Amino acid sequence: MRLVTMLWAGVAAASLVLSAIQITVWALNRRALPNLAFAISSLGLVGVAWCELAMMNSNSAHEWGEWVRWFHLPNFFMFVGMLLFVRLYLDAGRTWLFGLIVSLRTIILAVNFWVEPNFNFSQIDAITRIQWLGDSITIASRLTPSPWQWVATLTTILSVLYIADACVTAWRNGVPEGRRRTFVVGIGISLFFIPAVINTQLMIWGVWRTPTLIAPSFLVALAAMGFEMSREILRAYSLSRELQDSEQALQLAASAGGLGLWSWDARTGEVWTTNAARTMFGLPASGRVSINSLATMVAPEDLARLDECVAVIKQTEAEQEIQFGIRIRDGSTRWILARGRCELEAPGRISRIRGVVRDVTEQHKTMQELEDLRARLAHSSRVTALGHLSSALAHELRQPLVAIQSNIEAAELILQHSPPLELEELREILADIRRDDQRAADVIDRMRSLMKHHDLEQQPISMDGLLQDVIALVRSDATRRAVVLQARIHGSALTVLGDRVHLSQVLINLIMNAMDAMNSTPAGHRRVIISANRTGEESIEVSVSDSGSGISQDTMPRLFDPFFTTKPSGMGIGLSVCRMIVDSHGGKLWAENNDTGGATFRLTLTPHAA
Numbered sequence: 335m336r337l338v339t340m341l342w343a344g345v346a347a348a349s350l351v352l353s354a355i356q357i358t359v360w361a362l363n364r365r366a367l368p369n370l371a372f373a374i375s376s377l378g379l380v381g382v383a384w385c386e387l388a389m390m391n392s393n394s395a396h397e398w399g400e401w402v403r404w405f406h407l408p409n410f411f412m413f414v415g416m417l418l419f420v421r422l423y424l425d426a427g428r429t430w431l432f433g434l435i436v437s438l439r440t441i442i443l444a445v446n447f448w449v450e451p452n453f454n455f456s457q458i459d460a461i462t463r464i465q466w467l468g469d470s471i472t473i474a475s476r477l478t479p480s481p482w483q484w485v486a487t488l489t490t491i492l493s494v495l496y497i498a499d500a501c502v503t504a505w506r507n508g509v510p511e512g513r514r515r516t517f518v519v520g521i522g523i524s525l526f527f528i529p530a531v532i533n534t535q536l537m538i539w540g541v542w543r544t545p546t547l548i549a550p551s552f553l554v555a556l557a558a559m560g561f562e563m564s565r566e567i568l569r570a571y572s573l574s575r576e577l578q579d580s581e582q583a584l585q586l587a588a589s590a591g592g593l594g595l596w597s598w599d600a601r602t603g604e605v606w607t608t609n610a611a612r613t614m615f616g617l618p619a620s621g622r623v624s625i626n627s628l629a630t631m632v633a634p635e636d637l638a639r640l641d642e643c644v645a646v647i648k649q650t651e652a653e654q655e656i657q658f659g660i661r662i663r664d665g666s667t668r669w670i671l672a673r674g675r676c677e678l679e680a681p682g683r684i685s686r687i688r689g690v691v692r693d694v695t696e697q698h699k700t701m702q703e704l705e706d707l708r709a710r711l712a713h714s715s716r717v718t719a720l721g722h723l724s725s726a727l728a729h730e731l732r733q734p735l736v737a738i739q740s741n742i743e744a745a746e747l748i749l750q751h752s753p754p755l756e757l758e759e760l761r762e763i764l765a766d767i768r769r770d771d772q773r774a775a776d777v778i779d780r781m782r783s784l785m786k787h788h789d790l791e792q793q794p795i796s797m798d799g800l801l802q803d804v805i806a807l808v809r810s811d812a813t814r815r816a817v818v819l820q821a822r823i824h825g826s827a828l829t830v831l832g833d834r835v836h837l838s839q840v841l842i843n844l845i846m847n848a849m850d851a852m853n854s855t856p857a858g859h860r861r862v863i864i865s866a867n868r869t870g871e872e873s874i875e876v877s878v879s880d881s882g883s884g885i886s887q888d889t890m891p892r893l894f895d896p897f898f899t900t901k902p903s904g905m906g907i908g909l910s911v912c913r914m915i916v917d918s919h920g921g922k923l924w925a926e927n928n929d930t931g932g933a934t935f936r937l938t939l940t941p942h943a944a
Contacts, residue, residue, distance in 0.1 A: 338390060338469045345549045346383040349376045368423040375415030381408020383549035390471040390545055392461065398474055399451035399458045405546075406446045406453065410439055412552065416523070417493060420500050424516055426507070427500035435496060438489045445482070454538050456480045466545065473543055483538060490531050497523055523555045596674075597688040598625055614670060614693045616662030633659040633667070647676045648684055657694065669698040738767050794942040795837065797828040797866045797874065804841045805864070808849075816857040817849050824867035830874050830939040832919045837939075840912045840923075844878040844935045847908065850901065851882035851933065873921075874941050879934040884927040893925055912937075 353376035356369040363369075385405040392398040414436055421427040446453035459476035501520035505513055530551030537544055594611025598604075605623040612619060615631060632640060636658035643656045655673040662668060674689020745763045801821045812819050830837075845862055852860045863879045885893065892898045896910040916923040921938040928934055 336469045342387040346380045349379040352376045371419035378408045378412025392472045395458045403452035424504040426503040594691045600684040631660045668695045817860040820863045822865040829942040831942040836915045843908045848880035873938045877936045881932045
């Protein structure tokens with residue numbers, strides 16, 4: 335086989351291999367556009383080598399001219415691919431100049447297949463055989479350049495300027511690693527590609543008679559470009575190994591912390607999970623997992639919340655956290671806490687969501703048990719408070735019952751006359767009986783509501799009505815202790831959002847504590863003031879003040895601690911339950927000493943928006 339054939343065939347084979355490698359890289363990562371541009375340029379070089387070899391083996395001027403015509407097609411892709419590679423790889427180059435060169439090359443390619451014999455020559459008169467590299471090859475001996483050949487020459491000059499400008503810009507803007515890439519690519523193209531195209535232009539214009547040498551020269555330029563691309567591939571491989579090691583370490587750390595890792599590919603709908611995440615969802619250790627199959631496991635009442643969470647992630651790109659229930663194959667229910675964030679391939683278009691999941695079933699059960707315990711504790715506190723109020727409540731009921739009995743006896747005396755006299759007085763007696771009966775019924779209803787064991791029910795509550803009901807329950811006990819109760823409502827129509835029974839319990843407890851705190855205070859100075867006023871658009875403050883001795887500095891920090899009490903017969907749960915109830919209403923409860931003596935307990939509640 336001739337040396338020339340072996341050389342050009344080797345160029346084509348090497349270019350084909352380089353192209354296959356870069357196309358594979360691009361297929362695995364569609365964002366690797368420089369690799370695609372390199373592959374296009376390499377494929378173009380395969381065609382250029384084939385055409386040049388055919389030109390050197392032509393047997394007539396017509397055949398030689400035809401191969402020059404077909405030479406333009408692969409040369410176009412080789413040329414444009416190289417310029418595109420420079421632009422993408424170095425991230426430099428003037429856009430308008432790139433567009434101008436590609437436009438001119440496209441026009442040349444179209445005109446080339448329109449005119450005879452081709453775009454470069456208007457006439458090819460003769461060919462001759464010469465000895466070159468020890469082989470006999472064909473070159474054109476008498477050529478007439480086309481009058482439009484200057485356009486092709488101009489595009490060559492503009493291409494050289496474009497590459498030089500891109501390299502200079504990348505060098506100025508680059509970091510040391512970027513400058514090294516610019517140097518290798520720039521030198522590789524300049525030293526081998528530019529002399530080759532200059533040689534071709536001089537041959538076309540008839541300055542000297544040589545074969546076109548684009549293929550072997552450009553292969554060296556491709557080798558320089560390929561060297562840089564290979565470094566990127568090796569670097570990517572090294573990073574991949576490091577990422578695998580990091581991923582294994584991360585999975586180990588996540589498993590130790592009871593976490594499972596997951597990611598969802600929005601384009602395919604497939605979900606990648608670690609073994610720990612699969613175990614949480616009751617999934618097999620291997621096999622395909624789709625987002626739809628996971629959605630069927632989520633409790634129906636939580637699906638809408640999950641959709642809202644994904645919508646928020648899509649809009650804000652911020653991390654989000656959500657807790658939801660799932661039903662696994664064995665019929666049991668688990669609670670999962672998921673946290674994740676998204677990757678967007680375009681504004682509003684999710685590419686991938688990554689995150690972690692944790693099985694919080696035990697914590698959820700614990701919270702439910704604590705909630706039940708809170709409710710039971712609150713109920714126990716209400717029963718305890720009613721125990722303290724029992725004598726007062728008995729007195730409260732005794733009064734209407736005694737009045738009813740007296741009125742009935744009076745009515746009987748009136749009815750003994752025949753016919754009955756004093757009918758108007760009898761009507762008044764019946765009205766008194768009805769009023770006293772209603773009074774007794776109201777007392778019983780208040781006791782029954784406080785004795786109920788029920789969950790928190792949020793509803794609008796009039797502060798004036800709430801305070802009057804509470805004072806009615808504790809008035810008898812206050813009278814027995816010689817305590818003056820005063821209710822002050824600052825502002826009209828103060829309405830809060832809350833549970834009437836629970837808030838009544840809080841106020842009764844605070845008032846009873848206030849009266850207990852004044853046991854050593856002289857009878858004429860015992861006063862409890864319950865007031866309510868608006869402190870802002872988002873808050874209503876209720877306070878219970880007493881004229882006792884105040885709270886000691888040692889007691890104040892532990893005042894709301896469970897089972898802490900200063901009373902000999904106290905249980906130490908009243909104030910802790912009060913704070914728990916106020917917290918569940920979204921408010922705050924605290925205590926402070928008055929400047930004039932005594933203490934004040936204050937709590938804030940959320941006003942009801944009418």
